[in-house]
Amino acid sequence: MERTTRTPSRHPAVAPTLADVAERAGVSRQTVSNAVNNPDLLRGDTLARVQAAIVELGYVPNRAARNLRTRASHLIGLRMSPVQEGTANAAMDRFVHSLVWTSREAGYHVLLFSGEGPDPLEGYDDLLRSTAVDAFVVTDTYLGNPQATWLRERRAPFVAFGRPWGDDDAKHPWVDVDGAAGTEQATTHLLDRGHTRIAWIGWRKDSFIGEDRRAGWSRALRERGHSTTGLASRVEDTVWSGREASAVLLDEANPSAFVCASDTLAMGVLHTLAERGLHPGRDIAVVGFDDSQVAQVVHPGLTSVRQPLEEVAIAVVRSLEDLLATPSYVGEGLLLTPTLTVRGSS
Amino acid sequence: MERTTRTPSRHPAVAPTLADVAERAGVSRQTVSNAVNNPDLLRGDTLARVQAAIVELGYVPNRAARNLRTRASHLIGLRMSPVQEGTANAAMDRFVHSLVWTSREAGYHVLLFSGEGPDPLEGYDDLLRSTAVDAFVVTDTYLGNPQATWLRERRAPFVAFGRPWGDDDAKHPWVDVDGAAGTEQATTHLLDRGHTRIAWIGWRKDSFIGEDRRAGWSRALRERGHSTTGLASRVEDTVWSGREASAVLLDEANPSAFVCASDTLAMGVLHTLAERGLHPGRDIAVVGFDDSQVAQVVHPGLTSVRQPLEEVAIAVVRSLEDLLATPSYVGEGLLLTPTLTVRGSS
DNA sequence: GATCGGGTTTGGATCGATCCAGAAGGGGCC
DNA sequence: GGCCCCTTCTGGATCGATCCAAACCCGATC
Numbered sequence: 001m002e003r004t005t006r007t008p009s010r011h012p013a014v015a016p017t018l019a020d021v022a023e024r025a026g027v028s029r030q031t032v033s034n035a036v037n038n039p040d041l042l043r044g045d046t047l048a049r050v051q052a053a054i055v056e057l058g059y060v061p062n063r064a065a066r067n068l069r070t071r072a073s074h075l076i077g078l079r080m081s082p083v084q085e086g087t088a089n090a091a092m093d094r095f096v097h098s099l100v101w102t103s104r105e106a107g108y109h110v111l112l113f114s115g116e117g118p119d120p121l122e123g124y125d126d127l128l129r130s131t132a133v134d135a136f137v138v139t140d141t142y143l144g145n146p147q148a149t150w151l152r153e154r155r156a157p158f159v160a161f162g163r164p165w166g167d168d169d170a171k172h173p174w175v176d177v178d179g180a181a182g183t184e185q186a187t188t189h190l191l192d193r194g195h196t197r198i199a200w201i202g203w204r205k206d207s208f209i210g211e212d213r214r215a216g217w218s219r220a221l222r223e224r225g226h227s228t229t230g231l232a233s234r235v236e237d238t239v240w241s242g243r244e245a246s247a248v249l250l251d252e253a254n255p256s257a258f259v260c261a262s263d264t265l266a267m268g269v270l271h272t273l274a275e276r277g278l279h280p281g282r283d284i285a286v287v288g289f290d291d292s293q294v295a296q297v298v299h300p301g302l303t304s305v306r307q308p309l310e311e312v313a314i315a316v317v318r319s320l321e322d323l324l325a326t327p328s329y330v331g332e333g334l335l336l337t338p339t340l341t342v343r344g345s346s
Numbered sequence: 347m348e349r350t351t352r353t354p355s356r357h358p359a360v361a362p363t364l365a366d367v368a369e370r371a372g373v374s375r376q377t378v379s380n381a382v383n384n385p386d387l388l389r390g391d392t393l394a395r396v397q398a399a400i401v402e403l404g405y406v407p408n409r410a411a412r413n414l415r416t417r418a419s420h421l422i423g424l425r426m427s428p429v430q431e432g433t434a435n436a437a438m439d440r441f442v443h444s445l446v447w448t449s450r451e452a453g454y455h456v457l458l459f460s461g462e463g464p465d466p467l468e469g470y471d472d473l474l475r476s477t478a479v480d481a482f483v484v485t486d487t488y489l490g491n492p493q494a495t496w497l498r499e500r501r502a503p504f505v506a507f508g509r510p511w512g513d514d515d516a517k518h519p520w521v522d523v524d525g526a527a528g529t530e531q532a533t534t535h536l537l538d539r540g541h542t543r544i545a546w547i548g549w550r551k552d553s554f555i556g557e558d559r560r561a562g563w564s565r566a567l568r569e570r571g572h573s574t575t576g577l578a579s580r581v582e583d584t585v586w587s588g589r590e591a592s593a594v595l596l597d598e599a600n601p602s603a604f605v606c607a608s609d610t611l612a613m614g615v616l617h618t619l620a621e622r623g624l625h626p627g628r629d630i631a632v633v634g635f636d637d638s639q640v641a642q643v644v645h646p647g648l649t650s651v652r653q654p655l656e657e658v659a660i661a662v663v664r665s666l667e668d669l670l671a672t673p674s675y676v677g678e679g680l681l682l683t684p685t686l687t688v689r690g691s692s
Numbered sequence: 693g694a695t696c697g698g699g700t701t702t703g704g705a706t707c708g709a710t711c712c713a714g715a716a717g718g719g720g721c722c
Numbered sequence: 723g724g725c726c727c728c729t730t731c732t733g734g735a736t737c738g739a740t741c742c743a744a745a746c747c748c749g750a751t752c
Contacts, residue, residue, distance in 0.1 A: 015475060017708055028732045033710060043730065060475035064419065065708035067410035068737050075457070083443050085642065093439045097429050100460045104469075109478070110458040111421070114446045123450075129361055129406035132455070239643045267643040274645040294640045296431065297585045297613040299620040363738055374702045379740060389700065411738035414707050 183216030242268020301343025529562030588614020647689025
């Protein structure tokens with residue numbers, strides 16, 4: 001394979017190839033490949049010579065060629081869930097950040113794709129079969145969750161952020177945050193501050209995540225011998241719903257504190273308090289969930305359960321590495337504990 | 347090239363190749379390739395036959411092979427800027443969403459990479475030289491902006507979201523939002539509501555973006571013959587700074603309304619109002635910038651300038667397509683006008 | 693009937709890396 | 723010295739698509 005018609009390798013317009021480096025260093029192509037991927041195989045002086053040539057030419061391996069040969073892309077697919085305006089959900093953003101950062105350390109990049117449209121599986125299939133990505137990270141494992149089932153059937157490698165709710169025979173790796181532990185912390189925190197009538201505003205009963213978070217609240221209250229009756233409300237995840245629910249609860253159940261399944265709902269509570277001239281933290285305590293930007297900047301600061309998304313990302317990437325290294329890898333689940341960020345609202 | 351040792355093509359574990367499709371359809375490889383990429387070149391019946399074979403085998407072109415041959419990856423690189431906790435910046439999230447969505451329509455995917463660490467150019471170089479991405483979208487073109495300069499020198503294709511501030515001979519395509527027009531709208535809106543003493547809280551003077559937004563405020567006031575003296579404050583982009591600045595302005599300049607360079611600063615104003623028992627919207631009007639989630643969920647709703655990020659993404663992708671289609675493409679700039687979302691705070 | 697031209701179709705070469713089997717090189721051991 | 727072994731290095735084949743130049747087909751033209 002002669003390169004006679006090619007511009008000299010010093011010319012920056014054409015990227016140098018492995019063959020160029022080999023010629024420069026006076027070794028074969030395979031030796032250069034080894035210098036890059038298995039330096040241990042080379043004798044010290046040869047390695048030094050090859051590395052010098054690599055630096056001189058500014059050689060960087062061509063990904064497409066490598067991907068073709070190794071049948072791997074070193075890309076992780078992540079589907080962007082549809083935007084929800086009017087909610088305070090910043091969790092996704094933080095998670096993506098952590099994931100990108102952690103993946104980089106493991107030699108992977110994150111490929112975003114859009115899953116909007118009627119079919120949530122749209123996109124997964126193409127990316128998988130065109131070998132565009134090595135694996136997926138699946139984030140919204142709410143009830144039913146078609147992606148996980150579908151991916152499992154295709155024997156596609158993936159790790160889920162979120163438990164396989166209601167699917168006990170699911171055998172894929174997943175990482176999740178113990179929501180119940182979070183709301184239990186929040187409730188205990190309020191009990192320690194002297195509150196006894198602590199209300200819950202959560203999501204509709206068909207949300208596994210919502211019921212999990214609710215369980216933490218009721219567990220904490222019952223453990224200390226306090227009642228939960230009449231103190232719970234289950235609504236949609238909107239500010240408006242939180243506002244309505246808190247208004248009703250204030251009128252009918254006389255709570256001195258609220259624990260909410262999301263910062264969005266907690267903001268609804270703050271609306272009600274503002275309308276009634278009540279001061280959050282002083283008159284009524286409020287705790288949210290997610291530690292979103294909203295919780296951080298609102299007056300007087302919203303106490304909120306913070307998910308350890310950095311750790312989630314680390315665990316996800318670790319699972320991913322295991323999964324890709326061992327095709328027969330049996331999925332494991334990992335549950336991480338959130339922390340409570342206390343601010344002015346409690 | 348015989349495939350005798352291979353499992354039958356019906357076996358789903360091995361992805362069918364173009365050669366398999368060709369054999370099935372009784373045509374050559376090139377014909378299949380044309381059926382996929384240039385259907386016009388085929389006679390009707392041949393095309394139908396090939397397409398049938400493609401469907402039967404479930405053929406999807408292998409990206410790595412295509413990328414290698416065409417020297418293109420159909421990936422767009424986007425660097426994630428470092429997270430800023432405690433600010434209300436949701437703009438990035440919305441933009442990424444729109445970009446992913448728009449790119450998909452143009453046949454591109456978005457590759458995220460992390461730019462944390464001392465060198466902001468870290469990552470760009472590797473991705474570019476390893477032909478991992480075809481182009482970049484550069485987002486933070488604040489002052490100086492080393493990426494743009496560096497990328498231009500490398501003749502790397504990129505489109506910037508943000509003007510090349512203070513660099514008049516920059517000849518790359520960019521898309522930006524007319525911040526001054528946004529704050530001018532906001533100020534005019536307040537003037538129309540009867541306010542005359544309208545204060546400004548913005549960023550430090552070395553921020554081009556901040557000065558641009560400030561210009562809109564002062565222009566609107568001067569056009570209607572109102573004074574700006576003593577009514578402007580320039581601080582860091584934090585809630586705390588906004589709180590301090592608004593407290594000082596209230597004491598010394600007696601404004602009835604605030605226009606802010608960001609929702610973060612506007613939240614600071616809301617803090618001050620809450621502390622003084624003043625009601626936003628009723629006693630003092632407040633306008634923010636970015637229409638973040640915070641603005642949407644806070645009580646009683648924060649009026650805010652909303653950037654048309656969907657349109658920005660569309661324009662960015664369009665520029666990118668031109669750029670990649672015509673290597674000699676001369677960069678153009680495009681300035682889009684934001685809108686004002688009016689809520690309870692004004 | 694042979695030639696021409698166009699739209700179609702073909703097979704070989706190629707992109708740049710890695711896999712693989714085998715060939716040098718250099719000691720150690722009998 | 724000869725043999726064997728282990729480390730180090732080599733060159734051909736390969737991954738799966740596209741580029742390219744040439745061959746094919748078939749009706750229109752002379």
